[in-house]
Amino acid sequence: MSSTGVSSADVVVEGETIEALLAPGSSLAASAAESAERVIDATGRYVVPGGVDVHTHLALEMSPEATVSDSFETGTVAAAWGGTTTVVDFCNQTLGDDVRRSVDEQFAKAEGQCVIDYAFHMSMGDVTDSALKEMPTLIDEGITSFKYYMAYPGHVYSDDGQILRAMQVAAETGAMVMVHAENGIAIDVLREQAVERGNTDPVWHGRTRPSELEGEATHRAISLAAVAGAPVYIVHLSATEALAEVAAARDRGRNVFAETCPQYLYLSIEDHLTQEGIDGLTYVCSPPLREHHHSGSLWTGLRADDLSVVSTDHCPFCEKDKLLGIDDFRLTPNGLGSIEHRMDLIHQGVVDGHLSIARWVETCSTTPARLFGMYPKKGVIAPGSDADVVIYDPSRRHTLGVESHHMNSDISAWQGFDLTGAVETVMSRGQMVIDNGKFVGRTGRGRFVKRGLSDLLI
Ligand code: URP
Ligand code: ZN
Ligand code: ZN
Numbered sequence: 001m002s003s004t005g006v007s008s009a010d011v012v013v014e015g016e017t018i019e020a021l022l023a024p025g026s027s028l029a030a031s032a033a034e035s036a037e038r039v040i041d042a043t044g045r046y047v048v049p050g051g052v053d054v055h056t057h058l059a060l061e062m063s064p065e066a067t068v069s070d071s072f073e074t075g076t077v078a079a080a081w082g083g084t085t086t087v088v089d090f091c092n093q094t095l096g097d098d099v100r101r102s103v104d105e106q107f108a109k110a111e112g113q114c115v116i117d118y119a120f121h122m123s124m125g126d127v128t129d130s131a132l133k134e135m136p137t138l139i140d141e142g143i144t145s146f147k148y149y150m151a152y153p154g155h156v157y158s159d160d161g162q163i164l165r166a167m168q169v170a171a172e173t174g175a176m177v178m179v180h181a182e183n184g185i186a187i188d189v190l191r192e193q194a195v196e197r198g199n200t201d202p203v204w205h206g207r208t209r210p211s212e213l214e215g216e217a218t219h220r221a222i223s224l225a226a227v228a229g230a231p232v233y234i235v236h237l238s239a240t241e242a243l244a245e246v247a248a249a250r251d252r253g254r255n256v257f258a259e260t261c262p263q264y265l266y267l268s269i270e271d272h273l274t275q276e277g278i279d280g281l282t283y284v285c286s287p288p289l290r291e292h293h294h295s296g297s298l299w300t301g302l303r304a305d306d307l308s309v310v311s312t313d314h315c316p317f318c319e320k321d322k323l324l325g326i327d328d329f330r331l332t333p334n335g336l337g338s339i340e341h342r343m344d345l346i347h348q349g350v351v352d353g354h355l356s357i358a359r360w361v362e363t364c365s366t367t368p369a370r371l372f373g374m375y376p377k378k379g380v381i382a383p384g385s386d387a388d389v390v391i392y393d394p395s396r397r398h399t400l401g402v403e404s405h406h407m408n409s410d411i412s413a414w415q416g417f418d419l420t421g422a423v424e425t426v427m428s429r430g431q432m433v434i435d436n437g438k439f440v441g442r443t444g445r446g447r448f449v450k451r452g453l454s455d456l457l458i
Contacts, residue, residue, distance in 0.1 A: 002361060006046075016386060018386075044393075050365065058109075079116055083344075083392065085117065090120060096126060100134065117388075118449065119374070144372070146166060146176070153188055163221070167230040170230040195330065202273050218237070225254075225256070226254065236261050246306055250305075265299060267283060278411070285334050303356075319410050348421065391426075395420060399419075424437060
């Protein structure tokens with residue numbers, strides 16, 4: 001199975017890499033099977049490249065009160081259960097913080113903890129001269145993409161001038177610029193007005209972050225990138241207005257890319273964020289869940305390649321953390337957990353007729369690897385690639401929820417979701433991590449992936 005479609009092949013793994021793809025029934029395949037240490041019969045299942053999730057937040061201290069509930073160990077175990085074999089997390093520089101310190105801190109948190117391979121983007125929350133000077137060094141070290149925030153004023157927010165300057169450095173160095181595109185200044189006005197009126201329920205998190213302000217910020221990010229001559233990747237795109245901006249820029253032939261996340265494809269403000277108490281707070285993330293009609297456009301955007309990637313923006317919390325916002329939605333830590341469910345949820349999109357199987361592989365594995373400088377080591381089953389291989393049963397049915405998931409959280413945004421299609425076996429660089437439904441991985445075996453530059457830029 002690949003990003004170009006389905007074919008029959010015997011996959012030969014030698015050590016950490018794919019050695020060959022052989023025609024089933026051929027004499028070469030027969031002799032490879034004879035000399036193999038182990039032969040797995042995957043008849044009736046898909047053999048797909050391990051998933052590549054390029055947007056996760058593991059062990060992130062969101063505020064002094066709330067830390068993401070998954071560590072690098074629990075998060076990568078959960079990812080492996082769901083067929084993801086590479087995650088790209090973030091080194092998090094905050095206001096007044098030093099880039100190098102934040103990089104060292106996140107490397108230390110991951111070191112010796114991961115069950116699958118991992119890499120980092122730089123999340124730059126304070127664009128100073130010294131932070132900009134670090135960019136070329138970080139690129140040499142394999143951190144080749146940089147996230148900037150148009151949201152969260154007073155925290156990690158950057159103004160247009162700061163983002164333009166960072167984009168100018170990216171244009172010179174070939175780095176990828178990632179933008180959280182929401183107009184945080186306008187959103188803060190709406191949030192304050194809502195709370196002054198006594199509108200403190202979770203639904204107001206959504207109502208104070210209107211989709212127009214994501215569309216506007218996306219337009220601005222694309223314009224700034226055009227002026228700087230840099231590529232731009234819009235993270236966690238959730239709204240029709242933002243998608244229209246990305247599609248228009250791509251039609252103009254620009255190096256503009258975007259990801260969406262499962263929550264924007266399946267969950268909505270009406271069905272989820274309108275609930276009171278913890279039931280609504282569970283779904284507080286930014287950008288917020290949107291009205292139903294947005295998800296239809298997002299599936300179309302994925303099909304048409306205006307959206308290139310599905311990542312998770314995995315950022316889980318426990319009930320006690322989410323309850324910080326019980327009297328004021330603004331105090332709830334933003335984010336929800338999906339690292340374990342991405343491959344299954346997007347495969348469900350294949351079952352439901354939204355996407356082709358090839359597009360499932362392309363958006364969840366191949367394109368993220370290509371956009372973020374890991375291809376063809378990751379994202380493809382081909383001779384010479386890392387043997388990151390998932391055996392996927394397309395017909396097994398299962399139900400998601402806290403009783404069965406492996407993410408370290410006592411709540412789930414996916415509680416009760418019935419899906420068709422499940423991971424059976426996961427191999428990471430030739431080593432079994434999930435063997436026919438049993439976890440056999442080892443903490444610390446995951447390696448840092450030193451990334452190159454994107455190979456998808458024109
Ligand atoms: O709600 C979210 N998305 N939390 C994670 C931080 C971010 O902006 O990606
Ligand atoms: Zn963000
Ligand atoms: Zn995020």
